Amino acid sequence: MSVGCKNYNFREIEPFWQKKWLEGKTFRAENESEKEKYYVLDMFPYPSGAGLHIGHPEGYTASDILARYKWAKGYNVLHPMGWDAFGLPAEQHAIATGQHPSTNTEKNIDRFREQIQSLGFAIDWEREVDTTDPNYFHWTQWIFLQLFKRGLAYVDDKPVWWCPELRSVLANEEVINGRSERGDFPVERKNLRQWILRITRYADRLLEGLKFIDWPDSTKRQQIAWIGRSEGVELNFEIAPSGPKISVYTTRPDTLCGVTFLVLAPEHELVEPIITPENREKIREYINSAKRKSDLERTDLAKDKSGVFTGSFAKNPLNGELIPIWIADYVLISYGTGAIMAVPAHDDRDFEFAQKFNIPIKRVIASVGDSKDGKVLASGNLPFCSEGILVNSGEFDGLATEEAAKKITENAERLGFGQRAVKYKLRDWLFSRQRYWGEPIPILWIERKHYDRALAEKKAYFADKIPANVVSHKKDGLEWCAIPIPEEQLPLKLPETEIYLPSDDGESPLVHAKQWLNIFVNLKTGEIAREGKENFVSAIRETNTMPQWAGSCWYHLRYLSPNYGKGLVDPKAEAYWKSPDFYIGGAEHAVLHLLYARFWHLFLWDIGAISVAEEPFTKLFHQGIILGSDGQKMSKSRGNVVNPDEVIRQYGADSLRLYEMFLGPLEAMKPWSTQGIEGVYRFLKKVWVLFIDGEGKAKIFPEKDDPGVDQLLNETIKKVTEDIEALRFNTAIAQMMIFVNGAQKIGISRQTAVSFLQLLAPFAPHVAEELWLRLGEKFPISRAKWPIFNASKLVKNDRKIMLQVNGKVRDEILVDDGASREEVERIAWQRSRFMAFLEGKEILKKIYIPGKILNIVLGR
RNA sequence: GCCCAGGUGGCGGAAUGGUAGACGCUGAGGACUUAAAAUCCUUUGUCUGAAAAGACGUGCGGGUUCGAGUCCCGCCUUGGGCACCA
Numbered sequence: 001m002s003v004g005c006k007n008y009n010f011r012e013i014e015p016f017w018q019k020k021w022l023e024g025k026t027f028r029a030e031n032e033s034e035k036e037k038y039y040v041l042d043m044f045p046y047p048s049g050a051g052l053h054i055g056h057p058e059g060y061t062a063s064d065i066l067a068r069y070k071w072a073k074g075y076n077v078l079h080p081m082g083w084d085a086f087g088l089p090a091e092q093h094a095i096a097t098g099q100h101p102s103t104n105t106e107k108n109i110d111r112f113r114e115q116i117q118s119l120g121f122a123i124d125w126e127r128e129v130d131t132t133d134p135n136y137f138h139w140t141q142w143i144f145l146q147l148f149k150r151g152l153a154y155v156d157d158k159p160v161w162w163c164p165e166l167r168s169v170l171a172n173e174e175v176i177n178g179r180s181e182r183g184d185f186p187v188e189r190k191n192l193r194q195w196i197l198r199i200t201r202y203a204d205r206l207l208e209g210l211k212f213i214d215w216p217d218s219t220k221r222q223q224i225a226w227i228g229r230s231e232g233v234e235l236n237f238e239i240a241p242s243g244p245k246i247s248v249y250t251t252r253p254d255t256l257c258g259v260t261f262l263v264l265a266p267e268h269e270l271v272e273p274i275i276t277p278e279n280r281e282k283i284r285e286y287i288n289s290a291k292r293k294s295d296l297e298r299t300d301l302a303k304d305k306s307g308v309f310t311g312s313f314a315k316n317p318l319n320g321e322l323i324p325i326w327i328a329d330y331v332l333i334s335y336g337t338g339a340i341m342a343v344p345a346h347d348d349r350d351f352e353f354a355q356k357f358n359i360p361i362k363r364v365i366a367s368v369g370d371s372k373d374g375k376v377l378a379s380g381n382l383p384f385c386s387e388g389i390l391v392n393s394g395e396f397d398g399l400a401t402e403e404a405a406k407k408i409t410e411n412a413e414r415l416g417f418g419q420r421a422v423k424y425k426l427r428d429w430l431f432s433r434q435r436y437w438g439e440p441i442p443i444l445w446i447e448r449k450h451y452d453r454a455l456a457e458k459k460a461y462f463a464d465k466i467p468a469n470v471v472s473h474k475k476d477g478l479e480w481c482a483i484p485i486p487e488e489q490l491p492l493k494l495p496e497t498e499i500y501l502p503s504d505d506g507e508s509p510l511v512h513a514k515q516w517l518n519i520f521v522n523l524k525t526g527e528i529a530r531e532g533k534e535n536f537v538s539a540i541r542e543t544n545t546m547p548q549w550a551g552s553c554w555y556h557l558r559y560l561s562p563n564y565g566k567g568l569v570d571p572k573a574e575a576y577w578k579s580p581d582f583y584i585g586g587a588e589h590a591v592l593h594l595l596y597a598r599f600w601h602l603f604l605w606d607i608g609a610i611s612v613a614e615e616p617f618t619k620l621f622h623q624g625i626i627l628g629s630d631g632q633k634m635s636k637s638r639g640n641v642v643n644p645d646e647v648i649r650q651y652g653a654d655s656l657r658l659y660e661m662f663l664g665p666l667e668a669m670k671p672w673s674t675q676g677i678e679g680v681y682r683f684l685k686k687v688w689v690l691f692i693d694g695e696g697k698a699k700i701f702p703e704k705d706d707p708g709v710d711q712l713l714n715e716t717i718k719k720v721t722e723d724i725e726a727l728r729f730n731t732a733i734a735q736m737m738i739f740v741n742g743a744q745k746i747g748i749s750r751q752t753a754v755s756f757l758q759l760l761a762p763f764a765p766h767v768a769e770e771l772w773l774r775l776g777e778k779f780p781i782s783r784a785k786w787p788i789f790n791a792s793k794l795v796k797n798d799r800k801i802m803l804q805v806n807g808k809v810r811d812e813i814l815v816d817d818g819a820s821r822e823e824v825e826r827i828a829w830q831r832s833r834f835m836a837f838l839e840g841k842e843i844l845k846k847i848y849i850p851g852k853i854l855n856i857v858l859g860r
Numbered sequence: 861g862c863c864c865a866g867g868u869g870g871c872g873g874a875a876u877g878g879u880a881g882a883c884g885c886u887g888a889g890g891a892c893u894u895a896a897a898a899u900c901c902u903u904u905g906u907c908u909g910a911a912a913a914g915a916c917g918u919g920c921g922g923g924u925u926c927g928a929g930u931c932c933c934g935c936c937u938u939g940g941g942c943a944c945c946a
Contacts (some may be wrong), residue, residue: 177943218864225863225942232946250946263946305944335945342946348861349944425945587940662884664873669939673872679884685899730873734883741883763865802879806928809879847926852876857926 003770006696008688010652014766016122026780032574035076036118039577040067040204041556043585044082047108048089053116054642054672059584059623061657062666062729066582068762071122072786078577080120080559082129083109086303088166088182091437094500101437105132115645119653120765127562131551138491139568140550143600145442145484146607151467152198153431155482160430162190165374167502169194171430171547173592192506193473195432200598203227203424206598215620222590224248233409235418236339237262237314238320241272246270249336249423253345253412255698256318256405257393258364260354262325263340265333274325283308283327298456299856305330305353317417319394328353335703336423351383365401365785366391372798429596431547436500438545442485442492444521447800448472451481451535454523461486473783474711485671486526495609510543517541547663552593552599556580556616567819568609579613583804587622594644621727627671642672646744661763671849684767686740691753691771698775701750704756712742712792713752717789720759736760750775757786803828804855805837828854
């Protein structure tokens with residue numbers, strides 16, 4: 001059964017087939033299959049209230065083309081979809097309306113699902129996941145408890161990024177130039193108790209793993225830069241005359257003799273002890289002003305260095321020189337040792353500082369210049385930050401930078417004033433948020449005395465579920481210790497509350513759910529009670545929730561067995577599906593989602609929760625951004641937003657899919673054109689009339705194809721197949737257009753028509769399926785064997801040879817395909833037009849490229 | 861400042877070192893129509909020329925090559941990333 005329309009009526013055709021695919025479970029992926037698997041993964045959307053954006057169908061269409069192509073190639077294909085539904089907008093909506101965020105989230109999901117289904121994607125809807133579904137976040141919480149147990153989740157009240165506008169803390173990765181990534185609001189430093197994940201422990205492996213995965217270079221580079229591994233030396237400078245030692249980190253030990261001052265970060269622990277009395281006031285003031293400065297100021301006003309002299313001196317461990325110790329906020333407490341040795345002659349920042357405060361600048365590296373006699377030492381301008389030859393460095397004079405660095409490091413290690421060290425820019429991941437709409441962190445806080453007693457009695461239910469070092473914090477003069485909620489009690493659901501607004505001092509709205517918050521727990525059984533009773537101690541629930549990134553760290557695993565109850569993934573499903581063969585999504589997640597998800601996946605691998613692949617995403621692709629027709633980013637304020645619903649209503653989903661793929665290379669940024677979509681729409685109408693007569697019936701096709709059509713079809717099969725494999729969908733569509741233009745003129749056989757429809761099907765599945773059926777083929781088109789091109793049909797009978805003179809085309813001739821060079825030359829020499837260019841000139845050389853070009857090189 | 865990726869007709873874009881501008885849009889002319897829409901045909905890089913044809917053309921300046929959009933060097937410019945990380 002198909003639709004009865006006579007013309008290309010996509011409004012009838014598209015919903016018909018969408019319903020048929022959905023109800024017939026056409027794209028259901030089987031967890032047990034003899035077939036080879038292919039797993040295509042899209043970055044799942046956040047179901048915002050604004051509905052689907054025109055950018056969503058770009059990546060989804062690309063993955064859908066691959067999915068449908070792979071079905072046709074005989075694979076068992078998994079192409080799932082889900083919702084990354086925790087997050088700020090839903091919470092803000094709840095704050096504004098007083099409605100529970102789940103109500104709105106559900107509504108948005110329904111709308112997104114409907115919109116995505118209206119694009120006809122070959123999705124297995126039985127595997128839909130939703131990060132806010134307790135059956136899903138059950139396992140998000142379970143993973144958290146595993147991290148906790150192994151000491152990878154801890155609390156700290158170090159200064160964190162706080163965004164007053166969002167009333168929330170943010171991770172380092174969520175702060176860009178002193179503003180929030182989401183919303184672009186200013187952020188400031190604030191001391192708050194926070195859950196932090198020890199991602200730094202995975203720094204090396206996160207770096208190492210990048211070598212073995214097929215990702216865009218730019219994304220790898222961003223992760224490498226974010227992890228920021230550097231190799232150097234920690235050197236100890238003794239405070240004169242004989243105080244404690246200041247440890248500094250440097251990657252340039254070769255410049256050690258050029259150190260003319262040390263700098264401590266204002267927060268450095270040695271600041272207080274070394275202040276001399278006469279400087280005390282001045283320094284206090286400086287530290288306070290540095291503290292007051294937001295990090296925006298500290299970075300934005302970076303050009304203007306500030307600092308203050310402590311009055312103390314330290315000894316250069318290599319040559320014993322006394323050097324002043326300064327405090328300056330251009331040194332960060334959070335990197336290295338929070339202290340540096342300043343070498344103004346060979347470092348831009350130190351140079352600037354030394355100039356401002358009139359500190360001596362001592363050159364110890366000379367540049368190497370060329371002269372007649374070979375290499376010579378040259379002085380040149382300071383600061384000089386590249387490699388060279390050591391000078392003014394005593395026994396190390398004359399050594400090259402690299403050699404000197406090695407020697408001085410060895411020296412330091414032998415004499416005990418330093419050792420090699422590796423540092424990372426990567427910081428631990430700030431994992432808690434003061435929000436309602438997130439996964440509750442499944443932790444209880446109990447008093448230290450109860451904690452200790454329970455462990456001493458060796459009957460605590462949590463004894464083997466806690467880290468080696470207690471996770472605790474002090475509040476109201478008591479020490480509170482973190483214990484996990486028993487795994488059997490997961491999922492821990494969000495309590496009902498009237499208030500969704502976080503307080504402005506960093507308290508989660510969950511504190512308002514008093515009944516939920518203050519409870520009693522039996523430390524032997526893990527049983528929880530509302531009222532105190534025997535064997536129960538009072539406990540407070542953790543009120544922070546997880547950040548939005550949590551749910552997306554492992555959804556690629558949940559799709560494999562979305563209803564599995566015994567673990568986050570069914571091992572059998574994992575063994576079959578392994579990891580996604582193709583992952584597509586925006587480049588904006590290069591260091592957020594894509595780093596966090598790799599971290600969790602590595603961790604899950606380490607604890608044996610998964611066992612097939614260490615890296616989650618072996619092949620990654622970023623689709624480009626679709627701009628407004630004015631070449632600007634689409635935004636409501638610019639009024640250049642294209643609404644996919646509107647496009648579908650006017651031209652249909654097939655046209656939208658086709659056009660988004662035809663716009664240009666998948667990875668490129670490209671502007672939308674309202675007129676451009678007319679072109680692909682016209683193309684589909686042409687396809688329709690090529691196959692269907694005025695009565696809506698399949699045309700009567702000739703028995704045999706013209707040889708020209710035969711060749712055209714084979715060229716098209718080859719081009720479309722290769723282009724799909726290489727994700728060059730724009731040129732694949734161009735080739736199909738060439739085919740239709742040709743077919744329209746010459747006419748095609750039924751068999752050729754059928755083959756072409758198969759090529760078209762991944763791109764414009766609705767119209768292809770409809771025509772396929774009308775031509776009498778069996779549903780569904782995506783399961784028909786993908787056409788194979790016949791190489792012998794590709795060979796042309798004659799070839800055009802370009803005749804060039806000095807590389808310029810002057811004439812062309814047609815020769816038989818197998819024509820020899822001699823033959824080509826013989827024919828060329830009969831062309832008077834060509835010979836005219838050669839007349840009276842000396843022929844220096846003849847270059848012949850078989851089947852393409854004959855180039856005659858003339859003398860002057 | 862540093863690190864990437866780009867720059868090709870009026871527009872989106874095509875081109876294993878070998879016919880630059882495929883395919884599509886737009887524009888112009890025509891057919892069909894009472895008319896419009898839709899559809900079809902012709903044409904559409906710039907300059908000279910009636911035409912035939914020629915010259916010039918892939919951000920700019922050099923280079924390698926018989927031949928360069930493609931490779932090399934220098935610069936301009938757009939976009940992205942990083943930015944006191946010692």
